Amino acid sequence: MREQILTIPRATVDGLIGDSRTQLLPMTEERFVEAVKGQISYRYRDEVEGDTTIKQLIAYVVVRSEGQIFGMRRLKKQTEARLHNRLSIGVGGHINTEDLAGDELTVIRHGLLRELHEEVWIPEGLPMRLLGFINDNTTEVGQVHTGICYLIDVEGHDCRVRETEKMEGVWMTPDELYAHYEELETWSQIALDAIAK
Template sequence: MKEKVLVVDVDRLGELVTRDGLLALPLEYIKKTVELYGCFVPREEAERDESGRQIIPYVILRNEKRYLLMRRTNRQGESRLHDKYSIGVGGHINPEDGRNPWQAFERGMRREIDEEVNVDISSLEYLGILNDLSTAVSRVHIGIVYIAGVVFHGFNEKDKFTGSMVEFEELEMHREKMETWSQIVMNWLK
């Protein structure tokens, strides 16, 4: 069976889809939009269709002043992101994640974290909506960005990611090799 992913039609997202960056929109706004208009479509279609946005959790992992910096290997699923650095954990939301679109988002966010990394989470704070129109990958996705206070124990998918917790200054040294979403979030972290 083909994978299905959570999508909201761009017509339902209003002016959000024309704005670029990490947008400080109320969580209730995006939650209500996902609840009312979220649906699941085959991923293969969603990756090529700019009339919809795949809803992706993007969680920044922080321990005091250190952030998780990871590099996506060529064994990671999205070939357009191979060898890119990232400061966000997350991925696609599937129908199996919940009974309704928002519940699927919340449970899928936790599933994605658990799949990728071994962490103890002490806090989870919503930051905003990430919209990036600069690349083909980003034009079919919208990130719902959180920052999590964590104790990092390592990667669960060691063949797909490498990396460690680093100070912000080290993040800056890798900025040019980062996926665009990470670059956008770093501007907020400064």
């Protein structure tokens, strides 16, 4: 069955972001709902994969515990070849029709939690805080995707990778992540810069 994913017109994202090609636009959940109201729609993934007029919305969550951030290195068995061997501090993926559940914010949160629990073992019911939109028009991946970035704090480093054949997990301080900054995916660089301020 063809997958339908949540999308937003690139012009809408560009209108929010302005001239900046790479950034995290801080946003409250209320402002997010206002910004995307009537703008998001489900489309067939195979039809929008190379369409730079459409941005695929990606639920992207950073997990933090006791001053450290959970990082994952994507191994060669992970499906997105453009991200192999890159270090990421974001967990998540596409929001699809499985996530249909109420208003825009409920759909985003449902997709985020589904993707989060598919990729990592983490306690249920943790509070989430929206950081904002991640945008990066400098890469092939970034030209057709935009991230909705959340932060979750866990106690006792209670988060680990589920699919160990696709990813390996590690806890690192912001300073340690900055020492590996060039290995970080662009979105992870953007999120780290926002969190470490």
